Amino acid sequence: MTRLLLLNFIRSKGVLWGLGLLFFTGLLGINTGKQFLNKYQENVTQTAYNQQESIKRNVKYHPKEIGLLLYYVKFGLVNEMPNLAALSIGQRDVNPSVQNVTIRFLEEQKYNTDLLNPLYSLLGNLDFSFVLIYFFPLIIIAFCYSLLSEEREGGTWSLVLSQSANPKKLLRIKILIRFSSILLVLLLLFLVAKFYLNIAFDVPFLAFMVVSILYLIFWFSLGWFVISFQQSSSQNAIVLLLAWVILTVISPAISTAFVNAKLPVSETFQTVLDSRDGYHKKWDLPKEVTVQKFFKHYPQFAKFKMPEGDFNWLWYYAMQQMGDDEASNASKQLQLKLRQRENLSSTLSMIFPSIHTALTMNDLAKTGLGNQLSFGEQLVKFHEQKRLYFYPKIFSEAPVLKENWNIFPLEYYQEKKAVNWLKLLLPLVILSSLCGFWGEIRLKRL
Amino acid sequence: MRYNYIKILSTQVWKDTFQNRSTIYLVAMMFGLLLFGIVSGVKSYLFQQETVKHYAHEVRERWENSPDKHPHRMAHYGYVAFRNKYPLSFFDFGMESFTGNAIFLEAHKQNTTNFSEASLSSSLLRFGEISVAMVLQLLLPLLLFFWGFGLVATGRENGTLKILLVQGVSWSEIIVGKAFGLFKLAILILAPTLLISLGILLFLDFETSKIDVFIRFLLIGLAYSIYFWIVSLIAVLVSATSTHPKTALTTLIGAWLIFTLVLPKMALVLGQYLYPAPTKIAFDMAIEAEILKQGDSHNPDDPHYKALKDSVLMAYKVDSVQKLPFNYGGFVMKEGERLSAETYDRHQADLMKIYEKQQNVVRYFGLFNPYLALKNISMALAGTDFATYSDFQHQAEKFRYALAQKMNELQIKFISNNVKNSADKNAILSNKYWKELPDFQYQFIGLLAVLVQEYTSIIALLLGILVISIFIKKYAHTFKVI
Known part of the structure; x- marks a missing residue:
């Protein structure tokens, strides 16, 4: 019987079209990811080269004063992106993956954005995750909505009932055939992606595949659940489509509005003003005041004496330091608020499989807000480390040409985050089982 | 075409739709979403207005109350420009979540516009936001397709279509009549939404030209009406050309997906391929x-400025810059600012050209896609489009340049050539001069510029109606009756 059902399925109109469409758009999505990956790599290479050139050039132009030299020299930190990110670009197109900073105050530098065309950000990328989240469910709906009702409407159901002791088994085989066909397309796409994008076969990739498969299972369970009401084909189609619109369009948008309303970010402008005044106002104050504050922050530098004269670099960098110090409250609050936003989104996503899948994928691919925030924290550390390295050299007026300027290549940050399997699996497993079992119970009265 | 028949047919559509139990729930859901969109739109408009007002005031206060100092220090102290929202932005959020909100303006340096909502959000945002525009552009057509898929196909299946035609109603009358019925359903949802929005507009407090806002609002209403008329016609045409209602539904939903989800992203892929934009670093x-x-x-002895120095010394017939009747350092910086700003402007203009070409790809897609055409028009009229944003950046840069040059001129005029550096007592200028710099006030682009900008999309929408009308006139009588 299975063989016949399989034949019947393959020969039905539109099946190959549907699967072909999924495969084709999936390939398109993978290719979008490839372009994105290339652009990222090009950007990193260019920055690495540029940093070396720029250091060389600046050393040539400013060979006498190390304080002046470091006013100009930029150090880059890369937020390393796994190739898996190509499958789920997330927020990486909006947030910069490379940050170049001088040792001057960081607040003015760390929020700098990349160049982007906002219309294109609005339209969004056609990446693999988009295809998975939006298109796969639609084909699943198309394959499932008339699973039982088509037999009824075609008059074959009474035949099945009279000939088979277990008509439910027939339905199960039918849905399994459909599931297998779609799973096959998905696995094929992963295979292509694995080699075309050169994705490492590691835990995140595995988790990524698991979550994708679970997402498909969820939609099949939902289909099963809707079928169990034993309504007409058109009724089922409408209900499933409505579910699709609610899960992929309405609920995420309402969640966004909820997060924004619950946690409005008003700290951004305050950090700008605080850091700007923190630094610039110091020009109008006696030098000693600022330098004392600086020594209080860094007691280890108190041994340096401030040189005489109208201007000196110790004072200058002390002023710069104040830009960060005085904005640190507002800045911390901003970071906290963003963490809260990330957590609230993630909590909300537990009830909506579509959002959960998208956020989990971005998390695994290191393309979400969480990754961006960790990178921001790392950037602060990186910046601090550069400062601490150069401050004593500046204050002791170390000769520029005696320094080894070749030891500052582009640095890389790789977010270390273990996969939280429980959180990843639970929402999808629970919702799928719920739909599946409920449908099962309803179908008892077949 | 007889008006009487159209009236009867359209009333029938209305009655039939409301006989269906689900209709009332679906309409209620639509209104729920629209209300949600209005409330969150107005809230975010008010929040932004208030924040911008507060901080813009703060920036001005801090600027004016800066103590006496060397003008060049003031040029570095700089200014911060915040982006205002256009009053109609509550209706259509457009691309505002992806555009920056604050830009630090200082001498010699063009900073990026930072703190876009997207940079502060989780990737949840990329699913889209609920605004009135989103519900009307995306969800209402789906509902219209759902209401309209069987309008002709069902009649064909149960034979009532045949009777209708035998009674002397023409094919075009059937199509226009039924589409008009569908259109009335759309208006049932659109009209109250527009009325509530209008009410809100009357209460909102804004500084930009009131006439402009209301004309734009009127045009928004008009554009959406045209869009729904096109959508209604498409629904009925598909229904009339499909053999079964089921096929009609599948076709319509497929079309909806392609128009709203696939084609916009395809436009993006093509645009990026045809007109690659440089990275920030490049x-x-x-x-x-x-x-x-x-x-x-900054360096008066810079060899590149030697020629300038020589010519100035020659013109004033003196042998050193100290003897010049004005501050030479300020003079050189003024020249430097001019050169660097020119360079930046040129590159920025090139970049904008690339973005413009990328946008045009989307606009050309709009010629075959009423959804995209309307989206562009709606954003432009609501002041949440790219033109408005880049105009903001342009005005901010103009202000930055004016600020830097104003400070340079103060230096040229009032600072002696004999001061050692900016900390020198003689190099300090009274803070009464700071007030001479006008405040940054963003002026929204005028209505005419908006319309010119979006002419492709406007033509696209009108062309849509024309093409469909011609199609009905030419081919409707050839549709199958059974």
Whole structure:
């Protein structure tokens, strides 16, 4: 019987079209990811080269004063992106993956954005995750909505009932055939992606595949659940489509509005003003005041004496330091608020499989807000480390040409985050089982 | 075409739709979403207005109350420009979540516009937001397709279509009549939404031209009406050309997906392929390389400015800059600012051209896709489009340049050539001069400029109606009756 059902399925109109469409758009999505990956790599290479050139050039132009030299020299930190990110670009197109900073105050530098065309950000990328989240469910709906009702409407159901002791088994085989066909397309796409994008076969990739498969299972369970009401084909189609619109369009948008309303970010402008005044106002104050504050922050530098004269670099960098110090409250609050936003989104996503899948994928691919925030924290550390390295050299007026300027290549940050399997699996497993079992119970009265 | 028949047919559509139990729930859901969109739109408009007002005031206060100092220090202290929302932005959020909100303006340096909502959000945002525009552009057509898929196909299946035609009603009358019925359903949802929005507009407090806002609002209403008329016609045409209602539904939903989800993203893929935009690093590198060649304007002995120095000394018939009747350092910086700003402007203009071409790809897609055409028009009229944003950046840069040059001029005029540096007592200028710099006030682009900008999309929408009308006139009588 299975063989016949399989034949019947393959020969039905539109099946190959549907699967072909999924495969084709999936390939398109993978290719979008490839372009994105290339652009990222090009950007990193260019920055690495540029940093070396720029250091060389600046050393040539400013060979006498190390304080002046470091006013100009930029150090880059890369937020390393796994190739898996190509499958789920997330927020990486909006947030910069490379940050170049001088040792001057960081607040003015760390929020700098990349160049982007906002219309294109609005339209969004056609990446693999988009295809998975939006298109796969639609084909699943198309394959499932008339699973039982088509037999009824075609008059074959009474035949099945009279000939088979277990008509439910027939339905199960039918849905399994459909599931297998779609799973096959998905696995094929992963295979292509694995080699075309050169994705490492590691835990995140595995988790990524698991979550994708679970997402498909969820939609099949939902289909099963809707079928169990034993309504007409058109009724089922409408209900499933409505579910699709609610899960992929309405609920995420309402969640966004909820997060924004619950946690409005008003700290951004305050950090700008605080850091700007923190630094610039110091020009109008006696030098000693600022330098004392600086020594209080860094007691280890108190041994340096401030040189005489109208201007000196110790004072200058002390002023710069104040830009960060005085904005640190507002800045911390901003970071906290963003963490809260990330957590609230993630909590909300537990009830909506579509959002959960998208956020989990971005998390695994290191393309979400969480990754961006960790990178921001790392950037602060990186910046601090550069400062601490150069401050004593500046204050002791170390000769520029005696320094080894070749030891500052582009640095890389790789977010270390273990996969939280429980959180990843639970929402999808629970919702799928719920739909599946409920449908099962309803179908008892077949 | 007889008006009487159209009236009867359209009333029938209305009655039939409301006989269905689900209709009332679906309409209620629509209104729920629209209300949600209005409330969150107005809230975010008010929040932004208030924040911007507060901080813009703060920036001005801090600027004016800065103590006496060397003007060049003031040029570095700089200004911060915040982006205002256009009053109609509550209706259509457009691309505002992806555009920056604050830009720090200082001498010699063009900073990026930072803190877009997207940079502060989780990737949840990328699913889209609920605004009135989103519900009307995306969800209402789906509902209209759902209401309209069987309008002709069902009649064909149960034979009532045949009777209708036998009674002397023409095919075009059937199509226009039924589409008009569908259109009335759309208006049932659109009209109250517009009325509530209008009410809100009357209460909102805004500084930009009131007439402009209301004309734009009127045009928004008009554009959406045209859009729904096109959508209604498409629904009925598909229904009339499909053999079964089921096929009609599948076709319509497929079309909806292609128009709203697939084609916009395809436009993006094509646009990026045809007109690749430079990365930030490449953009900055190109500018830096050019500016390095222009020399360092902070250094009066810079060889690049030697020619300038010689010619100035010659013109004033003196042998050293100290003897010049004006501050030479300020003079050189003024020249440096001019050169670097020119370079930046040129590169920025090139970049904008690339973005413009990328936008045009989307606009051309709009010629075959009423959804995209309307989206562009709606954003432009609501002041949440790219033109408005880049105009903001342009005005901010103009202000930055004016600020830097104003400070340079103060230096040229009032600071002696004999001061050692900016900390010198003689180099300090009274803070009464700071007030001379006008406040940054963003002026929204005028209505005419908006319309010119979006002419492709406007033509696209009108062309849509024309093409469909011609199609009905030419082919409707050939549709199958059974």
